[in-house]
Amino acid sequence: MPTPTCLLGGPGIEDRATHGHDQDRFVEIGSLSKVFTGTVLARLAEDGVVGLDTPLEECLEEVPAGTGITLRHLAEHTSGLPRLPVGPSGPPDDPYATFTEDALRTSLRELDRVATGRLGEEEYSNLGYAVLGYALTTVTGRSYQQLVDEQVLLPLGLEAGSVTALPPQELRLVPRGLFGRPRPLWTLTGPILPAGGLWSTCRTLSGVVVGLLVEHRLGPPAPSWQRGSSITWHNGATRGSSVVAAAHDDGRWLVLHRLGDTAGTDSLARKTLLAAPAPQGGN
Numbered sequence: 001m002p003t004p005t006c007l008l009g010g011p012g013i014e015d016r017a018t019h020g021h022d023q024d025r026f027v028e029i030g031s032l033s034k035v036f037t038g039t040v041l042a043r044l045a046e047d048g049v050v051g052l053d054t055p056l057e058e059c060l061e062e063v064p065a066g067t068g069i070t071l072r073h074l075a076e077h078t079s080g081l082p083r084l085p086v087g088p089s090g091p092p093d094d095p096y097a098t099f100t101e102d103a104l105r106t107s108l109r110e111l112d113r114v115a116t117g118r119l120g121e122e123e124y125s126n127l128g129y130a131v132l133g134y135a136l137t138t139v140t141g142r143s144y145q146q147l148v149d150e151q152v153l154l155p156l157g158l159e160a161g162s163v164t165a166l167p168p169q170e171l172r173l174v175p176r177g178l179f180g181r182p183r184p185l186w187t188l189t190g191p192i193l194p195a196g197g198l199w200s201t202c203r204t205l206s207g208v209v210v211g212l213l214v215e216h217r218l219g220p221p222a223p224s225w226q227r228g229s230s231i232t233w234h235n236g237a238t239r240g241s242s243v244v245a246a247a248h249d250d251g252r253w254l255v256l257h258r259l260g261d262t263a264g265t266d267s268l269a270r271k272t273l274l275a276a277p278a279p280q281g282g283n
Helices: 030-046 071-075 101-109 126-140 144-156 202-214 265-275
Strands: 005-009 016-018 231-237 241-248 253-259
Touching: 005 202, 005 265, 030 071, 030 126, 030 144, 030 202, 030 231, 030 241, 071 126, 101 126, 126 144, 144 202, 202 241, 202 253, 231 265, 241 265, 253 265
Parallel strands: none
Antiparallel strands: 005 016, 005 253, 231 241, 241 253
16 A cells, blocks of 8 residues: 655645545644754743753652752753653553653652663663653753744744644544555644654644754754754654654755655655755755
8 A cells, every 4th residue: 555645845745635635634743742842942942941961859749868960961862861751551452551740750759760771871762751841841841842833833833732742633644554445543632742652744844944953943942852963853753654854964854755755764764865966055
């Protein structure tokens, strides 16, 4: 079965939506959600609400003293926290279903024992971003959606709610399985939301990539972005969606989203970006 694919990009990249994809329908963006969480952190730090190196225990009373974990550690995946939340896992087809706010609070109270890696060593952590999102909402007294709207979307000139955890059902585009039936989705609206629960349209994501990575309208890219030799990028995947957002130092950029087949999206995005002609006057 052909893979529904949406590709948007700068000069030299042909915009297209194939096999039933739609650049104006909401799709899951998985771990690309971390970019929004990290950008919120960077903006709050710039405004002096928190510091990148603020100890986590100063933000959350549940955290025991002396862990050494800062907000920067969480954003850069160097907190020592494990990749996945601790405790009973959800069913195989919904692994985050049991990760409730109560479960998160329990982890926070035992954070010194939850950590499995060394502080300062990189270990990709969805749990770390759940903790970071919880810290930011606690410090500000704002919901996660309000923070994304106020600190990222509106400053970029994008509509509030155009990246959200709860898009209207009729505007969603979801992966489909046998006989065209919608595949069950993971539960990502709880505390795991800042790590991987957002939805967006590809058109909105293109505005985010241009604003954050090409025009740098909100300052340097947040620490949540991944960095290669000349490409700044982040990917995301859920049970049936995969996405890459990336920009080259010379101004080339793209957003690639695929439904159903999540394998190979990263390599396809890199190949497409590097095959596009560099803009005249680029580095």
